[in-house]
Amino acid sequence: MREIVAELPWWVKWVAVPVIALVVFGGLIASVVGFVIGLLFKVLVFVALVGGLIYVVRKFMSSSSSRSDW
Template sequence: MAVRGIFAGMPWWLKWVVIPVIALFVFGGLIVGILTFLIGLLFKVLVFVAIVGGLLYVIRKFMSNKSSHGGW
């Protein structure tokens, strides 16, 4: 028995409303957990890029100021 055969005799509202709502109810915690993980990972990557970029900026400023003074 194929999935298409199971859904063949059901009304449209059962296929397109009730079953997705049940799936969201059952797997909602998993979906929220995955989204939370992905958003947290993206935030950490952005913070990492900002810190490394700021560090490179400060180092370049420091090195250019040091070399332009010729010692002291």
């Protein structure tokens, strides 16, 4: 295999083969990238919601404990 690739011109190795790979596997690559980006977005939304919940609970607990001091 290495001998076959070594005999090819540079433009076949560095241009034609990657273009063919993108055409063949482009849909798969796009789906994987879309899935990863969607997953990262969902993780970001989850972290923001949990952080907001913790903030609200702490704010509520501190305000209720200050009222009980009276």
